Amino acid sequence: MKNYDAVVIGAGNGGLAATIRLLQGGARVLLVEKHNLPGGFATSFKRGRFEFEASLHELNDFGTKENAGDVRDLFDQLGVTDKIEWLQIPDAYRVISREEKIDALMPFGIEAFIAQMEKYVPGSRLSMEKFFSLAETIRSAQAYTSSVNGKADPKIMLSRYGNFVRCGSYSVNEVLKSLKMPKRARDILNAYWCYLGAHCDDLSFTHYASMVIRYITRGAAMPKSRSHEISLAFVERIRELGGDILFNTEAVKILTDAEDGGVGGVILDDGTEIKTRHVIANCAPHLVYGKMMDRVPPEVVKATNARKFAGRGYSLFLGLDKSPDELGIENHNYFLYDTMDSVKQYDLMKSIRTNDVQATVCLNRAYPECSPEGTTMMYFTTLYMEDDWANVKPEDYFKTKEFTAERMIRRFEEDLNTNLRDHIEEISIATPMTYARYCGHPQGTIYGYESQYWDGLTPRLQMMDEDHRIRGLRFAGGYSMRLSGYSSAYFSGDISGRQTVGDIKREG
Amino acid sequence: MEFQFKRQIFGFMDLLRFKNMVKVRRKHLAAGSDRALPASYKVNETAKILHPGYMNASLVRVEQNSADTKTYILETEQPFYFRAGQYATLGCRIGDSEVARPYAISSAPREALNKTVAFTVKKCGFFSGYLFDNAKAGDRFVVGDPSGTFHYEGIKDSRRVTALAGGSGITPFYSMAQAVADGTEDFELTILYGAKTEADLVFKAELDTLKSPKIKVVYVLSDETKEGYEHGFLSADLIRKYISGDFTVMMCGPEAMYAFLDKELLAFNLPPRRIKKEANCIGNRDVKDAVFNLTVHIGDKEFTIPASANETVLTSMERAGLNVPSKCRAGGCGFCHSKLINGQFTIGGSDKRRLADSKFGYIHPCCTYPDSDMSIIVPKA
Numbered sequence: 001m002k003n004y005d006a007v008v009i010g011a012g013n014g015g016l017a018a019t020i021r022l023l024q025g026g027a028r029v030l031l032v033e034k035h036n037l038p039g040g041f042a043t044s045f046k047r048g049r050f051e052f053e054a055s056l057h058e059l060n061d062f063g064t065k066e067n068a069g070d071v072r073d074l075f076d077q078l079g080v081t082d083k084i085e086w087l088q089i090p091d092a093y094r095v096i097s098r099e100e101k102i103d104a105l106m107p108f109g110i111e112a113f114i115a116q117m118e119k120y121v122p123g124s125r126l127s128m129e130k131f132f133s134l135a136e137t138i139r140s141a142q143a144y145t146s147s148v149n150g151k152a153d154p155k156i157m158l159s160r161y162g163n164f165v166r167c168g169s170y171s172v173n174e175v176l177k178s179l180k181m182p183k184r185a186r187d188i189l190n191a192y193w194c195y196l197g198a199h200c201d202d203l204s205f206t207h208y209a210s211m212v213i214r215y216i217t218r219g220a221a222m223p224k225s226r227s228h229e230i231s232l233a234f235v236e237r238i239r240e241l242g243g244d245i246l247f248n249t250e251a252v253k254i255l256t257d258a259e260d261g262g263v264g265g266v267i268l269d270d271g272t273e274i275k276t277r278h279v280i281a282n283c284a285p286h287l288v289y290g291k292m293m294d295r296v297p298p299e300v301v302k303a304t305n306a307r308k309f310a311g312r313g314y315s316l317f318l319g320l321d322k323s324p325d326e327l328g329i330e331n332h333n334y335f336l337y338d339t340m341d342s343v344k345q346y347d348l349m350k351s352i353r354t355n356d357v358q359a360t361v362c363l364n365r366a367y368p369e370c371s372p373e374g375t376t377m378m379y380f381t382t383l384y385m386e387d388d389w390a391n392v393k394p395e396d397y398f399k400t401k402e403f404t405a406e407r408m409i410r411r412f413e414e415d416l417n418t419n420l421r422d423h424i425e426e427i428s429i430a431t432p433m434t435y436a437r438y439c440g441h442p443q444g445t446i447y448g449y450e451s452q453y454w455d456g457l458t459p460r461l462q463m464m465d466e467d468h469r470i471r472g473l474r475f476a477g478g479y480s481m482r483l484s485g486y487s488s489a490y491f492s493g494d495i496s497g498r499q500t501v502g503d504i505k506r507e508g
Numbered sequence: 509m510e511f512q513f514k515r516q517i518f519g520f521m522d523l524l525r526f527k528n529m530v531k532v533r534r535k536h537l538a539a540g541s542d543r544a545l546p547a548s549y550k551v552n553e554t555a556k557i558l559h560p561g562y563m564n565a566s567l568v569r570v571e572q573n574s575a576d577t578k579t580y581i582l583e584t585e586q587p588f589y590f591r592a593g594q595y596a597t598l599g600c601r602i603g604d605s606e607v608a609r610p611y612a613i614s615s616a617p618r619e620a621l622n623k624t625v626a627f628t629v630k631k632c633g634f635f636s637g638y639l640f641d642n643a644k645a646g647d648r649f650v651v652g653d654p655s656g657t658f659h660y661e662g663i664k665d666s667r668r669v670t671a672l673a674g675g676s677g678i679t680p681f682y683s684m685a686q687a688v689a690d691g692t693e694d695f696e697l698t699i700l701y702g703a704k705t706e707a708d709l710v711f712k713a714e715l716d717t718l719k720s721p722k723i724k725v726v727y728v729l730s731d732e733t734k735e736g737y738e739h740g741f742l743s744a745d746l747i748r749k750y751i752s753g754d755f756t757v758m759m760c761g762p763e764a765m766y767a768f769l770d771k772e773l774l775a776f777n778l779p780p781r782r783i784k785k786e787a788n789c790i791g792n793r794d795v796k797d798a799v800f801n802l803t804v805h806i807g808d809k810e811f812t813i814p815a816s817a818n819e820t821v822l823t824s825m826e827r828a829g830l831n832v833p834s835k836c837r838a839g840g841c842g843f844c845h846s847k848l849i850n851g852q853f854t855i856g857g858s859d860k861r862r863l864a865d866s867k868f869g870y871i872h873p874c875c876t877y878p879d880s881d882m883s884i885i886v887p888k889a
Contacts, residue, residue: 002808036833036845036887044862046840047657048780051862130511137510158523166513169525178515225863232868246807247845247887248833270888290545298542306540312551321781390550394557394589395621395692402662409663424664425781428657433555443551459533466534 004030004244005504006278007266009251012040012439013489014476014496015282016234020078021497022280023241027504030274031243032266034250039231040282040439040477041446042486047426049372050319053379054430055446056227057195057333057361058089058220060211061487069218070143071487074494079240083233089220089366094331095191096415099339104188105331108219117185127181131189134175135213137163138206149499150464164206168458172200172208187340194335194359195485197311197383197447199342204456207483214487222366227486254279254292254473261295262471278503280496282477286442300469307455310447310484311349311383312432316405319426320376324364327376328418332365334358336415350386352404356411357382375425380408387443389432401429447485448478457483464495474500557621559653560588565625567647573710577676578640579614579628582649587621590654592687593680593758595786597652597835598627602638605829606889608652609635610789610836612679612760614711616686625651628710630676655841658758658786660684660695665756666782671699672742672769674761675708680786681760682711685718685725698724698751702742702761705732726750741765744772760786787838790856790875792818803883804830805849815882820856821873831889832873839875844886846873851882 006022008015011033022029037043041055063069068076075081092106092113104120106113114128141161145152157165167175172193176186190200192212200208223229238245250269257264257277266274281288285304289296320327336358339345348354360380363370371377392400405427409420432444449455460467460481467481468474474496478484482492516522565582572578580598590596590613599608615626631640658680660669671681678701687693703709706729715725728738728746738746742765757773759766766785773783795817802815802824815824822844825832835843840860848869856875859866873886 036843044864045842046860046862130513133510134513163510163513165526166519166522167515169522169529170515174515175513178513225867228862229864229867232864232870236868244808249807249888286545291547296545299538301545302540302542303537304540304545305543306537321779387551390554392554394554394587395618397554397558397589398591405663421663423781425779427661427664432551433558436549436552436555437559440552442546442549444555454529454532454536459529462530463533 001273001275002030003275004028005276006280006500007032007251007274007276008280008282009266010040010282010477011038011231011235011245012282012477013042013486014478014480014493015280016231016238017074017078017490017493018280018282018476018497018500019238019243020080020234020241021494022501023238023243025498025501025504027501029243030276031238031245032249032251032268033245033247034269034440035438036247037228037231038235038247039227041435042227042231044226044228045428047317047319047428049375050377050426051226052317052319052377052428053226053363055315056222056486057359057381058222059486060220061214061218062086062221063218064088067218069214071490074490078234078237080230080233080237083236084229085224087222087224087367089222089332091331092215093191093333093335095188095335095337097187097337097340098415099341100184100187102184102187102340106188106191108216110216113216117188120188121182121185124182124185127176127179128185128189130179131176131181131209132213134163134167135209137161138210139213142210145461150461168206170205171453172203172205175205190340190342191335193342194357194383196451197484198451199346201343202453203451204453204458207451207457210457222363224367252292254281254288256293256295257471260471261297263473277507278472278500280474280476280493280500282475282493283440284442284445284448284479285475287440288473297469307449308452309443309445310450311385312387312389312444313430313435313446314382314384314404314432315430316380316408317426317428317430318378318380318420318424319371320378320420320423321374321425322376322423323374324362324376327420327423329362329365329376329378329416332362334360334412334416336360336411346385349383350388352384352388352392352400355382355384356407358408358411360412378420380412382408383447384432389444397433401431405429446478448480448483451483472503557586557588560584560586561653563588563651565649565651567643567645567649568624569645570643573628574708576632576640577628577630577710579626580639580643581615581624581626582651584620584623584625584651587623588654589620590617591659592617592683592693593659594654594656595658595680595836596625596654598649599652600647600649605826606831607635607638607826608650608834610652610655612658612683612786613654614679614682616683616690617692618687618690628676628679628682652835655835656786658760658784660693662695664781665695666754668696668751668753668755669698670747670751670755670757671697672757672759672761672765673699673701674742674765675703676710677760677762677765677786678711679760681758682715685715685723688722689718689720696722698726700726700728700742700746700750702728702730702765704730706734706737724750742769742772744775747772747776756782756784758784763788787836787840789837790820790839793856793877794818800878801881802878803881805883805885806830806832806888815878817878819877821853821871821876821878821882821884824878825873825886832886833889834874837874839872842872844873846871846887847885849883849885851884852879853877853882854879
């Protein structure tokens with residue numbers, strides 16, 4: 001029987017980062033991936049003369065060599081940064097909302113961002129300065145917490161990062177109202193909310209502010225050859241470090257040790273049994289406890305049932321036979337909303353018939369050569385906040401796909417006064433069914449467990465030790481302690497990888 | 509001095525709330541239901557019908573369509589669904605090897621929901637010859653995931669589709685015609701169907717019964733002049749005769765037909781988005797024969813096998829009885845994505861790999877010919 005110090009299940013962003021961390025810690029590691037490619041959603045696909053990015057809109061917290069973000073620092077430590085060619089995204093975002101008649105283009109850089117906001121919303125400056133001051137404290141507090149592996153000293157927290165503690169239990173809307181930020185400025189500032197997938201009455205302020213400040217101070221990055229380049233760079237690094245990888249191989253069971261109920265091994269889809277005492281699962285705890293383990297402690301079942309799936313994904317990819325200039329597409333990324341009342345908007349996103357939200361990217365505006373001259377590559381993404389796609393029968397599937405794509409194209413054409421429809425050379429549509437198929441996520445969820453009020457970033461980080469309830473079993477990816485998104489997934493792999501190295505060392 | 513954030517009347521209440529976050533989350537987690545976690549989910553179940561992966565299937569019956577073409581009707585182990593025009597692999601065990609080839613599905617999508625699927629295959633190679641001579645009711649096969657983008661796409665295609673079919677290239681259009689007739693698809697389909705002689709036409713009777721205001725079929729015979737048939741090759745003149753205005757061209761047939769029609773279509777000045785071609789399998793190449801050593805790593809196993817310079821790396825692996833992934837056999841789907849350790853190679857057809865694949869040395873064995881000894885890492889099938 002084959003024997004490994006650790007098995008990583010799933011080569012998504014979290015699993016890839018965890019594997020490198022384990023190898024760097026001296027462990028013998030097997031990474032198994034059921035798909036034939038690494039990366040999970042971090043991949044690309046070709047249609048005709050276009051190579052589409054499958055999911056990455058912009059990589060947050062990466063920065064440049066001179067102004068490195070935490071993700072770049074992590075990639076440096078993992079030894080992958082220089083295997084990838086990087087691009088910088090030009091502007092933060094353009095947000096358009098119909099109800100409030102907002103059309104705002106926001107730049108990177110705190111000063112520029114505040115100045116632009118003051119231009120759109122005179123009188124917003126003071127509250128915006130306070131926002132960034134809070135955000136900066138939150139970032140520092142998080143850096144401190146990470147440096148002590150989550151075991152923060154309450155006294156230090158209060159003395160050095162008092163504002164983090166004071167605002168840490170509130171939602172985005174609660175804090176921004178306390179800062180007396182004018183409503184229109186709040187509306188513009190909240191544009192990123194759909195990247196985290198919980199509405200602003202629910203979403204923890206610290207989580208949101210920590211994301212915004214990383215975008216605004218470090219800009220956003222993109223690998224030239226789409227996120228597939230990142231994923232292959234990770235695989236390259238894993239092979240350099242002597243790790244074993246099996247593609248087209250599904251881990252079907254996690255065996256438990258009769259003595260302590262902890263991890264004892266893994267069974268692969270061809271019946272191979274691997275002996276190991278450590279698993280990092282880069283997938284939903286719902287799947288691990290629902291079908292991969294026979295003995296699950298009752299408190300684990302309860303804790304897992306208590307959690308709520310976040311957004312189910314939908315993406316439309318268009319290759320257009322005119323240039324962005326000819327089409328009049330000026331910006332890299334757009335957020336289109338019906339309303340900036342995110343509670344109302346969240347409700348509209350529950351149903352196929354009422355969801356018109358989109359986060360849209362024109363990659364040519366960051367990388368003009370991403371598609372052949374005279375063409376444009378765009379991708380449009382939305383989330384469904386309930387399982388309306390579960391009501392779609394197979395025989396209605398293709399029509400429903402088309403219905404939603406039509407709707408997305410029409411919305412973009414109306415809001416940006418452009419014509420896309422007559423220039424579509426390639427089209428591809430990914431629905432919750434597509435995401436369910438590729439990564440096996442329950443109901444096609446792409447955002448892990450929702451960042452609900454009680455289940456946000458801060459309490460998850462504070463409870464990392466407590467959430468680790470089965471010996472030898474840790475999680476990485478969007479369902480784990482750092483929540484969803486590219487950066488978060490890499491960090492979760494980093495954390496779980498290092499923790500597992502510690503677990504192995506303690507066992508001797 | 510830095511401003512101090514305060515929301516409650518008394519600042520300590522903000523601190524207390526923070527302190528309570530862990531307790532609150534603990535309470536929520538403990539209050540979860542104790543019922544067993546679900547083993548499956550509705551969206552995932554539907555996905556399993558739309559993308560079934562490999563399905564076991566048994567051959568129900570064989571119908572002969574012409575002297576060299578038969579239709580194989582199979583029952584799959586589960587219901588599935590596809591888009592008319594898509595292909596799937598059909599495979600079985602021959603001797604010690606698993607052999608599979610991609611074929612356009614010739615039956616209607618609706619029938620797949622009742623676990624019925626048909627492939628219409630012309631006898632022209634190893635596997636098609638095996639099918640033609642040996643396949644009989646009751647035989648076991650494996651049907652792959654329905655794949656490919658050779659189907660009507662309502663958002664981008666003209667509602668008027670001109671189908672140019674050469675010989676056995678009729679099969680995806682026969683599926684489309686059935687789908688239009690039963691209401692699954694909604695577009696106007698004009699099929700120009702080229703064959704050598706009347707006797708070579710497959711599905712003529714079936715297509716004739718499907719004719720309607722939405723479905724037109726024109727038969728074009730190259731080697732025979734007959735009343736009621738067009739004579740010659742599919743051409744610009746013929747297209748002009750039967751279609752006008754804006755239309756989308758979909759072509760399925762041999763490479764020689766594509767080369768000829770590419771020139772004919774210039775007359776219409778169509779943008780690339782109006783022309784769709786079904787890719788053909790990459791065949792052998794014509795070079796001076798040489799035999800190289802191909803080292804293949806699958807999991808922790810290593811095989812060294814002979815590889816002919818004339819054949820694709822995939823074919824050499826199949827010849828050696830290795831069970832490796834294959835799907836489109838045209839270099840495009842990426843299903844056989846493999847890592848090159850060392851060796852020289854040439855790609856058949858255009859390079860359809862992703863940018864990062866070229867950068868990090870990945871190949872698609874189905875369209876790769878060896879130019880030296882090679883060593884590769886291939887995932888298991």
